[in-house]
Amino acid sequence: MRRTPDVVGLGRAFVCYVAVRTSSSHSLPTLALALIPRAVALNLALGALAAALKLPVYLDSVGTIFVAVLAGPVAGMLTGAVSNAVLGILYSPQLFAFIPVAVVIGALAGWAARLGAFRSVVGAAIAGVAIGLAAALTSVPIVIHLFGGLTPSGTGIITIALRMVFGMSLTHAAQVAALSTDVIDKPLSCVLVALLITRLPARLTERLRTSPA
Amino acid sequence: MSALEHWNPLTPLAAATFLVVAAYAAPQPAGAIASFAVALGGAWVLGVGRRVSALALAVALPTSALLLTMDALVPGAPGIATHILALGPVRLDVTAVRVAMLIAAQLGAAIAAMGWVVVGVAPRRLTRALAARGLPAWAAYVLVASLEAVPEARRHAVEVMDAQRCRGLNTGGGIVGRVRALLPLAGPLSVSLVSESEERALALDARGFRPRSRRGTLTPIADPRAERVTRALLWWSSAAVLAWRIAVAWRGSAS
Numbered sequence: 001m002r003r004t005p006d007v008v009g010l011g012r013a014f015v016c017y018v019a020v021r022t023s024s025s026h027s028l029p030t031l032a033l034a035l036i037p038r039a040v041a042l043n044l045a046l047g048a049l050a051a052a053l054k055l056p057v058y059l060d061s062v063g064t065i066f067v068a069v070l071a072g073p074v075a076g077m078l079t080g081a082v083s084n085a086v087l088g089i090l091y092s093p094q095l096f097a098f099i100p101v102a103v104v105i106g107a108l109a110g111w112a113a114r115l116g117a118f119r120s121v122v123g124a125a126i127a128g129v130a131i132g133l134a135a136a137l138t139s140v141p142i143v144i145h146l147f148g149g150l151t152p153s154g155t156g157i158i159t160i161a162l163r164m165v166f167g168m169s170l171t172h173a174a175q176v177a178a179l180s181t182d183v184i185d186k187p188l189s190c191v192l193v194a195l196l197i198t199r200l201p202a203r204l205t206e207r208l209r210t211s212p213a
Numbered sequence: 214m215s216a217l218e219h220w221n222p223l224t225p226l227a228a229a230t231f232l233v234v235a236a237y238a239a240p241q242p243a244g245a246i247a248s249f250a251v252a253l254g255g256a257w258v259l260g261v262g263r264r265v266s267a268l269a270l271a272v273a274l275p276t277s278a279l280l281l282t283m284d285a286l287v288p289g290a291p292g293i294a295t296h297i298l299a300l301g302p303v304r305l306d307v308t309a310v311r312v313a314m315l316i317a318a319q320l321g322a323a324i325a326a327m328g329w330v331v332v333g334v335a336p337r338r339l340t341r342a343l344a345a346r347g348l349p350a351w352a353a354y355v356l357v358a359s360l361e362a363v364p365e366a367r368r369h370a371v372e373v374m375d376a377q378r379c380r381g382l383n384t385g386g387g388i389v390g391r392v393r394a395l396l397p398l399a400g401p402l403s404v405s406l407v408s409e410s411e412e413r414a415l416a417l418d419a420r421g422f423r424p425r426s427r428r429g430t431l432t433p434i435a436d437p438r439a440e441r442v443t444r445a446l447l448w449w450s451s452a453a454v455l456a457w458r459i460a461v462a463w464r465g466s467a468s
Contacts, residue, residue: 030422033351034414037358038406041366048370049398053384053391066403078355086359089336093327094272094320146237146323148316150283152275160279163287188392195396196403204407 028078031208032071039063040083056154057185064102065109065131065193069118070208073110080106097146101138108134109190117190124194128187135186136178140171149174155181215260217333221436222342225329227447228255232326234451236319238458242311245318252325256332265328269321277317284309336360344428345436351424354417373401 042063050059064083068076080102088095112118112127143151149170150156158177162168168176197205217225229252236248256265285305297305330339337357344353377397378384384394 028351028424029414030417030424031410031414033355033424034358034417035407035410036355037362038410040359041362041369042402042406044363045366045370045402046399048367049374049395049402052370052374053394053398055388055391055395059395062399062403063406066406070407082355082359086356086363088327089331089360090363092272093268093324093331096327147276147320148280148312150276150279152272152279156276156279160283160286163283167287192395192399196399199400199404200407204411 028071028075029208032067032075035067035071035208036075036079036082039067039079040086042066043083044087057181057188059185059189059192061102061105061135061186062189062192064106065189066196068106068109069113069193069197070205071110072114073107076106076110077103078106080104097142098139100142101135104134104138105131105186109193112190118194118197121191121194124190125187128190129183131190132182132184132186133179136175136182139182140174140178143174143178144171215333217259217261217329218335221434221440222330222334222339223346223436224440224444225334226339227444227451229326229329231447231451231454233323234454236322236326238454242315242318245315245322248322249318249325252322252329256325256329259329259333261329261332264332265325268328268332269325272324273317273321276320277313280313280316281305281309284313338434341428341430342434342436345430345434347427349424350422350426350428353428354422358413369405370398370402373398377401 040063043060046062047058047060050057061080064076064080067079081099084095084099084102108131109127112130117123117127143149143155150159155177158180159170159173162173162176163170166173232248232252236245236252238244239248253262253266253269256262297307297310337360340348340353340356344350374384377394382394382397383390384398385391
């Protein structure tokens with residue numbers, strides 16, 4: 001049997017604890033707080049746009065990465081958590097299970113921005129690959145322990161195909177399937193954010209960057 | 214009208230948490246099956262059965278169908294297996310069916326239980342109840358503002374897409390063309406996002422918004438003693454089931 005729920009539970013509890021501790025120990029400026037609900041909406045809007053354009057990517061983390069780059073990792077983590085919680089409340093409760101993935105995306109995007117990765121498109125793409133890898137590795141244990149290794153989506157079908165064709169184990173097939181989507185989706189999201197930030201008024205980005213978070 | 218509207222929103226939240234914990238941490242498969250039955254049955258009793266069933270089955274059924282498909286198509290480890298279906302290379306054994314059913318029951322229970330809160334409790338009421346229990350103003354603001362912003366977002370995305378198409382943007386063709394169309398669509402959305410946020414931040418500052426203060430309410434949500442006791446029992450029961458699960462896993466790994 002492939003079940004060790006206590007390990008996953010402890011991991012998720014740790015991620016949430018870190019998120020809550022770091023967010024409570026910092027005071028986010030009002031502008032960052034006001035930005036978070038709009039970024040949650042942007043996650044949904046761009047996800048809808050990607051679906052309307054029939055693109056093979058989700059683009060549902062652009063708002064999270066956007067806030068993380070503008071206002072720092074704490075705001076990014078909070079945006080990721082709130083985004084999945086709110087979309088879970090409004091549309092599909094299964095999104096609650098993936099809150100740790102959104103938190104990891106927000107944290108890594110914020111730290112990558114502090115290292116200057118979003119100053120160029122190439123840097124943003126490299127950061128996107130790293131974020132995609134981390135997101136895939138975070139989501140796989142959740143998919144395996146809560147969903148049995150498959151989610152009812154294209155990724156689940158890729159997992160089955162990989163197991164049939166290459167005889168991979170469930171864990172490896174789930175990892176490759178998650179990576180195959182995330183290493184395209186997250187670099188594209190990061191490049192989009194890097195391009196979008198150049199279009200914003202400089203006084204606004206400066207106001208957010210000089211904030212204490 | 215749902216019976217949940219008469220309860221303090223934290224009570225169904227505690228009950229849902231207990232059912233989710235029981236579905237995954239209680240002895241299996243009894244824990245998952247009992248939680249699924251209680252969550253689904255409870256939803257019908259509380260008047261939210263139709264929507265909660267749709268939510269739960271929309272995830273549990275396709276997931277179990279995919280798991281069965283995978284187990285039927287991918288040969289398992291060699292050994293003694295009791296096949297309940299054998300059509301050429303397609304073989305389905307009893308263990309695979311049991312695992313798929315268990316996961317379907319766990320997922321169904323978790324989603325149906327959370328469905329009590331998602332479908333039966335107005336998000337604003339839940340936030341007010343949480344605020345009454347000490348949720349800081351910044352968290353209450355972020356939750357309520359996000360819940361209000363999301364429904365507008367899809368409409369706004371369609372409006373931007375229509376406007377850009379009117380200006381000659383080609384959103385069809387090959388994948389490269391469609392990726393290129395992303396920036397002119399995402400640009401106005403994100404710029405309006407930031408400018409709206411600035412206005413909201415100014416409004417919050419002007420009203421003396423203090424992120425760490427507790428929010429007051431004009432219409433407090435009733436919290437009778439019976440519900441408080443029920444909630445305490447549910448939280449302690451959830452903690453007890455989790456502690457038991459961790460102890461069992463600990464003993465298993467030590468031996």
